[in-house]
Amino acid sequence: MATGSEINIQIGDIISKNNQPTFSYQDTTWRAIKFFKENESDTFNYSGFNFLTDKQFDESLLYQEEIYKSGTILFTMSHWLEKFMKETTPFNVQYAGAGINIIPEKQDITRDKKTILFVGRDFYRKGGDLVVDAFKKLHCTDPEIKLFIAGPQYIPSNFKGDGIYIFNDVSSKKITKLMKQASVFVMPSRFEAFGISFIEAMASGMPIIGRNKFEMPYFVDQGSGLILNSDSSRNNEIDDLAAKINTILTDQHYLEKAEKKAKYITDEYSWKNVAIRMTNKTM
Incomplete structure (x- = not known):
């Protein structure tokens, strides 16, 4: 999303400028979701992706992996996704982590031990x-x-x-x-x-x-x-x-x-x- 001369990059967006390498930042991937779909149906049924048709799912997976094949560096939020993608794909995958979105309360509050x-x-x-x-x-x-x-x-x-x-x-x-x-x-x-x-x-x-x-x-x-x-x-x-x-x-x-x-x-x-x-x- 562009605002004036600046571009707002959302999680999962692809950045490509002046023929430089492209980057993607993901909390999960279609490849990982496919694993749960095929091997852990109980987990997959809570993913929010279980309502897609097989055609929608396969098209999304293909589209994403075509991007990764082009040389995109995939930055992952988590260690588990980095490990999974490195073990199951040839793509360039690197752990980046994620950040805290709230400021921890500094006020002296009594903690209830129960x-x-x-x-x-x-x-x-x-x-x-x-x-x-x-x-x-x-x-x-x-x-x-x-x-x-x-x-x-x-x-x-x-x-x-x-x-x-x-x-x-x-x-x-x-x-x-x-x-x-x-x-x-x-x-x-x-x-x-x-x-x-x-x-x-x-x-x-x-x-x-x-x-x-x-x-x-x-x-x-x-x-x-x-x-x-x-x-x-x-x-x-x-x-x-x-x-x-x-x-x-x-x-x-x-x-x-x-x-x-x-x-x-x-x-x-x-x-x-x-x-x-x-x-x-x-x-």
């Missing part, structure tokens, strides 16, 4: 239903535990109840405050190309719980938290998630480690560092 935070507009894709059911198991034995849910467009009534506080269309400022109030960020996404909410929570000093897919294990390795193991049984996932939430809520080590890592995460996941990584790969 509060869980879930953030996500797409309640089911982000695993909000699992978080609620895991919370309800814990709340039965400890009524002091609370769950903050921020940002969903819609939540069925059966996922509401005592101890659950729902903040629908909230501002980024409100989310930064919730990230300083809660003691664990939980978002076991079924499909998550990157997951900026994770790094924003980590930059706020929170331990996290994600799923053993996409970039989530890497986030946990860099910060503090635990990983939910995917299981074909929804009940098994709920039990596992409840146990992991309880572990973090009852072991101060996770929160202390997360608070120590917050500055590193803020520096590592800045858009400035994304630009530096891209520049270093193209000079």
Whole structure:
């Protein structure tokens, strides 16, 4: 999109000027989505691409890969996508990362040691239903535990109840405050190309719980938290998630480690560092 003499480049756009190399910046690719379509239907069905016809899907894949074949450098947001594309294609792929979009709250806010935070507009894709059911198991034995849910467009009534506080269309400022109030960020996404909410929570000093897919294990390795193991049984996932939430809520080590890592995460996941990584790969 051009504005005067300047050009606004959106994620996924191709830049080509004066016969110089072209660049693409992606959170995922059609090649990766095709893998899930053919091998992990449960994941693919939450991707948002499952409503395309086979013809639409194949045309999009072909078009994108024709661009990559022309010598385009593909910058990826995530390590998982870089690894996948390098292992399955001959294209020039480089990790660039992504940046935090909110400024961590600097105000001195008392952190509630028994509060869980879930953030996500797409309640089911982000695993909000699992978080609620895991919370309800814990709340039965400890009524002091609370769950903050921020940002969903819609939540069925059966996922509401005592101890659950729902903040629908909230501002980024409100989310930064919730990230300083809660003691664990939980978002076991079924499909998550990157997951900026994770790094924003980590930059706020929170331990996290994600799923053993996409970039989530890497986030946990860099910060503090635990990983939910995917299981074909929804009940098994709920039990596992409840146990992991309880572990973090009852072991101060996770929160202390997360608070120590917050500055590193803020520096590592800045858009400035994304630009530096891209520049270093193209000079």
